Amino acid sequence: MILARILLILCMLAPALTGGALAQVPLLPSADQPATASDSEVQDDQSVRQLIEILENDAARQALIERLEGAAGQDASATIEEPAPTLSVARQLAEHTRALSKTAGRAADAFVHVVQDFRGSINAALSTDFAQVRTAAxxxxxxxxxxxxxxMALRIVVIWLQQRLAGRVAARGWRVRTGAVVAAALIDGASVLMSWxxxxxxxxxxxRDSGGQVGVNESLLLNAFLLVELSKLLVHTVFSPRSAALRWIPLSNSDAAYWSFCTGRLISLLGYTFFFVAPVLSSSVSRDAAAAVQVIAMTASVALAIIVVLQCKEGARARLTEVAAERGNDGVGQAxxxxxxxWHVVAIAYLLTLLVAWFANPDGALPFMLGATFQTAIAVLAGMAISGAISRVIRFGLSLPEDVRQNLPLLETRLQAFVPRVMQIIRLVVVAGVVLAVVQAWGMFDALGWLGSERGQEIVGSLIAAAFIVLACVVLYIVVASWIEFRLSARAGKMPTAREKTLLSLFKNAFTIALVVFGVMLALAQIGVNIAPLLAGAGVLGLAIGFGSQKLVQDIITGIFIQFENVMNEGDVVEAGGKSxxxxKLTIRSVSIRDQTGTLHLIPFSSVDLVSNMVKGFSFHVAEISVAYESDISVVKQALRDAFERLLETEHKNEIIDELDMQGIIAFGDSAVVVRVRIKTLPGKHWGTGRTYSEIVKTVFEERGIEIPYPHITYVRAKGAADASVPFGGDDNQRALA
Structure with a gap:
């Protein structure tokens, strides 16, 4: 039969496709020749014979194929070249308004006919079989x-178990509490499954008593129960109204109980209405009755939700204001x-839009909005959970083991400065992901399609590669800085020399500069920036600096040679540029010297003509002591040797590396003979050793009566001064000054 219809259609199309003599054969009766049953049969037989002739003739068959292909091509081009007309915004609003009015009219009609439908159903049930209705009910x-x-019976046991579980994990960490939340959800889910x-x-x-098959109404109730109670299980898991230790959201017990109660009632009202009551009414009463009940439930749910929003308006505002104050009213705080x-205005507008969309198109708009809302809620909750974990990491920071802190005392400080910044960047990425998920859910932008495109993958891949380069550079800097710190530490096995300190500090500075330059260049290259002009510009800039900043070039060249000749290192006591x-700090360009008063001097190497290092290799304390001409020089020398022996008994004995160098008399002064001795010490130890030796020498000289002369000025009385009115010996006549 189907083949005959196809052949008949082809026969009807053949005159229009082949032309010629075939087109002159009439397929339908003319107006003056009315068709009869016999004429139709004759006409069908002729059409079939004509089609057979076309298929048997190669030329006619080819012409038919070409005509069919041409007709198909014209239809396709017409479809492509003539798009459907686009309605204006006003026309679209008019169409939606008309659809909404039709839906509202149908709802009103449903309300009008509900009572009649119920009355008719009851009368039908009474007239047919009341016992059957009673049995079903x-x-x-x-x-x-x-x-x-x-x-209800199992919920008592579930609440007891959850409270016991919350008491055990109340003071534990977030990992243990998360496991307890999952366990509590599993216990609650097990009670729902057991009840089902x-x-x-x-x-x-x-x-079994009625034939062995579960009724439709019972199946609807079982399915609605399972769906609604599992949905309420998620609400109980999130809010945990009875156990604060198992609550993910920072709410008080009263707020958690309030939100759990309201959300659970909304889910029960909508779930049991749409999945149980409405299908039962549709099958037993009428579809209008089911639609009326759905309208009542939906309107009541939206009204209840608006009441909840208005009741929570001030509390939510106060809480958000408190959080913003805790953040110091920064950018996030202002948001x-x-x-x-x-927020309440947006929430009420959303609820009213949801109700209107359901009235206008309950089969299309409502599922879309509910799905988009669910996806938005999941995205926001996931973002909040990740952001909360990041905040906990930032708040508590990192704590390294004690041995690591002793060997690398600055590593923990670096990590505590680095990790929070990385967490902030991750938080921004999470926020961007949540925004993209919300946009994708509501169909405002096809983020997944863009990410799946070649351009999107290229951009995202470039950003990820640049981020990994920056992260690798930061990690490499921390590793190298920690290794240098470990080498400079006394716990590396030996005390680092001054030369090692200087070279490692210079290497750290040079490595940091090179790492920053190469890291920035590579990151810019990954995001599509052409770095060739930057490199060329850097070369030209370096050349310009070389010509225009001769002092800088002189500083660097002199610093290189000073480091190469190892004339001074960090910790040395030197005199350079007129400062000692x-x-x-020693860089490739300058040296920082702190004098005895605590003043720090930054001296560029271009102003350094002479460097005097006072602690290179070893040091000498040179003591030049003046004694009276009447003193016995041999006794003085022996006293100086005895003072040196006493010095060897002090804490400076390990700092002295040679015997006393007695050089004897080196000068004859106006009132004293100068005797010189030298004490050879470790580098930089001659100041403390010399001070102690001077104290011992003074003590020994006092014990042996050796005089250390000092200049005297004597006023001599002039002749005839005895007759003066002022007696001799007055303060104005004679005075000895040291």
Whole structure:
């Protein structure tokens, strides 16, 4: 039969496709020749014979194929070249308004006919078989009693177990608490499944008496129960109204109980209405009755949700204001203040839009909005969980083992400065991911399609590669800085020399500069920036600096030679550029010297003509002591040797590396003879050793009566001064000054 219809269609198309003599054969009766049953049969036979002739003739068959291909091509081109006309915004609004009005009219009609449908159904049931209706209602009531009664009984045990579990993990870490939350959810889910099993067993028992098949109403109730209670399980897991230790969201017990109660009631109202009550009414009463009940449930749910939003408006605003104040009203804090001021308006607008969309297109708009809302909620909750974990990491920081802190005392400080910044970047990435997920859910932008495209993969791959390069550079810097710190530490096995300190510090500075330059260049190259002009510009800039900053070039060249000749290192006491003191920092361009007063001098190498290192290799304390001309020089020398022997008994004995160098008399002064001795010490130890030796020498000289002369000025009385009015010996006549 199907083949005959196809042949008939081809026969009807053949005159228009082949032309010529075939086109002159009439397929339909003319107006003056009305068709009869016999004429139609004759005409069909002729059409079939004509089609057979076409298929047998090669030329005619080829012409038919070409005509068919041409017609198909014209249809395709017409489809491509003539797109459907685009309606204006006003026309689209008019269409949506008309659809909404039709839906509202149908809903009103449903309300009008509900009572009539119920009355007719009851009359039909009374007229047919009241016992059957009573049996069905009784079976449904028994199944409901089995479901909800067992759930209430099991919920008592579940609450007890969850409270015991919360008491055990109340003071534990977040990992243990997360495991406890999962365990509590599994316990609650097990109670739902057990209740469903009891209800299903009840339905099977009742079905055995009525033929062994579970009724449709009982199946609808079982399915609705499982779906609704598992949805409420997620709400209980998130809010945990009875156990604060198992709560993911930072809410008080009263707020958690309130939100859990309201959300659970909304889920129960919508779930049991749409998945149980409405299907039962549709099958037993009418579709209008089911639609009316759905309208009532949906309107009541939206009204209840709006009431909840208005009740929580001030509390949510106060909480967001408090969080913003804790953050110091920064950028995120200002965003939280804005959300707290207008969140209820957005929520109410969303609820009303949801209701209107359901009225207009319950089969298309509502599933889309519910799916987009669910995806948005999942994305936001996941983002909040990740952001909370990041905040905990930033708040508590990192703690290294004690031995690592002793060997690398600065590593923990570097990590505590580096890790929070990385966590902040990860938080921004998470926020961007949440925004993309929300945009994708509501169909505003096809983020997944863009990420799957070649351009999107190229951009995302470039950004990820640049981020990994920057991260690798930072990690490499921390590793190298920690290794240098370990080498400079006394726990590396030996004390580092001054030369090692200097070279390692210079290497750290040079490595840091090179790492920053190469890291920035590679990261820019990954994101598509042409770095060839940057390299050329850097070369030209370096050449310009070389010509225009001769002092800088002189500083660097002189510094290179100073380092090459190893004339001074960090920690040395030197005199350079007219300043003397301890070398605190030595770079390739300058030296930082701190003098005895604590003043830090930065001296460029271009101004250094002479470097005097006072602690290179060894040191000498040179003591030049003046004694009176009347003193016995041999006694003085022996006293100086005895003072040296006493010095060897002090704490400076390990600093002295040679015997006393007695050089004897080196000068004859106006009132004293100068005797010189030298004491050879370790580098930089001659100052402390010399001070102690001077104290011992003074003590020995006092014990042996050796005089250390000092200049005297004597005023001599002039002749005839005895007759003066002022007696001799007055303060104005004679005075001895040291």
């Amino acid at each position: 009784w079976n449904l009531a028994l199944v409901a009693a089995g479901l909800f009664g067992s759930l 099993g009891i209800g299903f067993a009840t339905a099977l028992t009742l079905a 939280l203040l804005l959300v707290g001021r207008y 003191g301890v070398v605190e």
